Amino acid sequence: DSGVTQTPKHLITATGQRVTLRCSPRSGDLSVYWYQQSLDQGLQFLIQYYNGEERAKGNILERFSAQQFPDLHSELNLSSLELGDSALYFCASSVVIAPENGELFFGEGSRLTVL
Amino acid sequence: DAKTTQPNSMESNEEEPVHLPCNHSTISGTDYIHWYRQLPSQGPEYVIHGLTSNVNNRMASLAIAEDRKSSTLILHRATLRDAAVYYCILRRMGDKIIFGKGTRLHILP
Numbered sequence: 001d002s003g004v005t006q007t008p009k010h011l012i013t014a015t016g017q018r019v020t021l022r023c024s025p026r027s028g029d030l031s032v033y034w035y036q037q038s039l040d041q042g043l044q045f046l047i048q049y050y051n052g053e054e055r056a057k058g059n060i061l062e063r064f065s066a067q068q069f070p071d072l073h074s075e076l077n078l079s080s081l082e083l084g085d086s087a088l089y090f091c092a093s094s095v096v097i098a099p100e101n102g103e104l105f106f107g108e109g110s111r112l113t114v115l
Numbered sequence: 116d117a118k119t120t121q122p123n124s125m126e127s128n129e130e131e132p133v134h135l136p137c138n139h140s141t142i143s144g145t146d147y148i149h150w151y152r153q154l155p156s157q158g159p160e161y162v163i164h165g166l167t168s169n170v171n172n173r174m175a176s177l178a179i180a181e182d183r184k185s186s187t188l189i190l191h192r193a194t195l196r197d198a199a200v201y202y203c204i205l206r207r208m209g210d211k212i213i214f215g216k217g218t219r220l221h222i223l224p
Contacts, residue, residue: 045211099210108157
């Protein structure tokens with residue numbers, strides 16, 4: 001158990017809908033990262049927050065947005081869903097963002113299926 | 116984003132050592148080399164990291180070439196539970212953490 005909690009574990013929805021994925025980082029971790037993993041694309045970095053502020057952005061679509069709240073939990077909002085958005089969405093956290101000791105702890109992921 | 120190159124897949128026999136290579140010829144002096152692995156149906160998990168010197172921990176060893184342009188993750192005695200995708204990543208301050216396709220390690224009983 002990494003200490004990172006993601007909900008829901010599974011989600012099935014229809015095209016055009018909107019969903020929210022939630023991530024609770026490990027206690028004390030200030031940094032949250034979101035990744036998308038689909039079968040043919042591997043792990044794609046979406047966005048990173050540190051203590052409530054956006055720190056880095058990857059290939060995140062405009063239909064997607066995220067935020068980190070004062071209690072440090074984070075939400076990833078996916079709207080106008082398309083079939084291609086079906087994927088595993090992982091959240092990771094770390095206490096700091098320094099590369100020498102910023103080990104990432106990943107949650108078990110939220111599996112999104114868009115029909 | 117700093118790039119790494121890994122073989123797509125490797126096979127090893129159970130209870131034998133495994134050497135997983137990673138090339139990072141464009142590494143800069145401040146890049147740390149990190150390894151993660153992803154077991155089936157799980158999120159990635161941290162394995163080990165280093166800067167210049169070889170590193171050991173309870174999971175694995177990391178051997179870093181003198182010029183730092185390559186590194187090798189060593190699993191000393193592979194078990195079936197080590198079958199996973201192994202990612203080699205370069206991390207530098209302020210940069211995005213990018214995972215490549217990794218190496219899929221198959222362990223033969």
